[in-house]
Amino acid sequence: MKIIFIGGREYHALGGIESYMYNLSRKLVERGHNPVVYCESDHDETVYENGVKVVYVKGPRSNILCKPWVGLKATLMTIVREKDADVIHYNAWPPSMWSFIARIFGFKTVLQEHGFEWRRSKYTILQKWILKFMELLTAYTNTNVIAVGKEQVRYFEKHYRRATTHIPTAVNMPTEQDADRSDVLKRFGLLQRRYFLFLGRLSQEKNIDCLIKAFKDSGIGGFCMVIAGSNAANPKYVKRLEDLASGNENIKFVGNVYGEEKETLLRYAYAFCLPSAMEGLSIALLEAMSYGLPVIATDIEANKAVLQANAVYVRPGNVGDLSEAFRYCVDDQAALSLMAEKNVEEVKENYTWDIVTEQYLRYLESI
Structure with missing residues (x-):
């Protein structure tokens, strides 16, 4: 055809x-x-x-x-x-x-x-x-x-x-990684399994400002919050996010990532964050699921249709919920691992x- x-x-x-x-x-x-x-x-x-x-x-x-x-x-x-x-x-x-x-x-x-x-x-x-x-x-x-x-x-x-x-x-399921890509993490100042990851366009409906505030309020130590993405159409909003994160060296803006950089960030993240107020069907979410990452996500219908019971859910725009979710993820690794395994199977079977x-x-x- x-x-x-x-x-x-x-x-x-x-x-x-x-x-x-x-x-x-x-x-x-x-x-x-x-x-x-x-x-x-x-x-x-x-x-x-x-x-x-x-x-x-x-x-x-x-x-x-x-x-x-x-x-x-x-x-x-x-x-x-x-x-x-x-x-x-x-x-x-x-x-x-x-x-x-x-x-x-x-x-x-x-x-x-x-x-x-x-x-x-x-x-x-x-x-x-x-x-x-x-x-x-x-x-x-x-x-x-x-x-x-x-x-x-x-x-x-x-x-x-x-x-x-x-x-x-x-999405395409990830393949086995042959090469050592620790240099990618080193370039961003990151350690394996010691960072939370947001990946996507830095637009207002993504609620990244809430994510930054919640990470700062959570009090968790030894972890970074990596924000990967940009928004050429609204640089003032991106600057506002950077100003909001200023003074906290554990919040890292890495810009748009492609290929090897994107794959490495997904492969070695501790958990994936999607605090959006609205989504259609997030490709970044499917990618994170395919890499076996635990997920913190808003309880909007679009997210729940894919994740079902296998996520740590928060209310859109609720900084307190997000702060508690960060702490829960650090404290209960066993529950996260089970959720992550089910998410991988969901992607393999349907996405x-x-x-x-x-x-x-x-x-x-x-x-």
């Missing part, structure tokens, strides 16, 4: 949509299919990577306008250039606003929901209202809807009465790219 993906930022970006397109497209190539990926960029360019055609589409810088504009442009380019496409897959509702045009020309379309964009704190009240209204419109105008999170499936079925299929995101690719292909064959 020839499958067109539309939406998301740069092909190698760290976000959930980008990871989905990158990994799924590579698995589709392995199975003899022909994926084409259209993504946002600051320039127009077409490249080929490992059998995947990647089309970079220049869009405006506006948070509100970029995705719809790229969606329109990519839809028209597909109609003209990819007449033999079997399906057009729109990532999230903004680019899918134009899916009706593709269907007029006889293309099958799929809308995949990755989260509730209107819940993000970066938008004004007016922008959130507009986003919510546009979500409603696209929910009714798209013919085939899938979602990465079970919460989104229930939401679309309840609020829009739209049949929605759950096809999650996924690997091989499993999800098969689910995805079966779905496409059914529409």
Whole structure:
């Protein structure tokens, strides 16, 4: 099948949509299919990577306008250039606003929901209202809807009465490490199993300020709090977090990590922290689970759907809960080990790219 993906930022970006397109497209190539990926960029360019055609589409810088504009442009380019496409897959509702045009020309379309964009704190009240209204419109105008999170499936079925299929995101299970990478930990000033890890975008809905306050209040000794990630769109917020952590040398900002650095931080962390107020389905969480890390997470529906009973849960934004969770993790290692083992099995059984690719292909064959 020839499958067109539309939406998301740069092909190698760290976000959930980008990871989905990158990994799924590579698995589709392995199975003899022909994926084409259209993504946002600051320039127009077409490249080929490992059998995947990647089309970079220049869009405006506006948070509100970029995705719809790229969606329109990519839809028209597909109609003209990819007449033999079997399906057009729109990532999230903004680019899918134009899916009706593709269907007029006889293309099958799929809308995949990755989260509730209107819940993000970066938008004004007016922008959130507009986003919510546009979500409603696209929910009714798209013919085939899938979602990465079970919460989104229930939401679309309840609020829009739209049949929605759950096809999650996924990760690759870690392989055995051959080389000694203690130099990576040394570079960050860390010791094996002596640090808690946050990995993700430093945005307000992640509640990293609460994480910093809680770690400082917990009173645990001999451990570091590693915060891996950045936010180029909101450097003032990142600076505020750094100022909040100033004076505590055990709180370390290491920026974005990739490849060997990311793998090493995951492999040797003591526990993983996800204090978010909202999530779709966190890839960083799945990665941490696959590495057998105990997890401190907020008790939001998206997290509980994956972790079930195998996490130390806290209320979103509650510094006291987080402080107590840090202390509990240090004091009860046996309970953490059991949770971690169950999390590894959960990922192996439900959240690997091989499993999800098969689910995805079966779905496409059914529409």
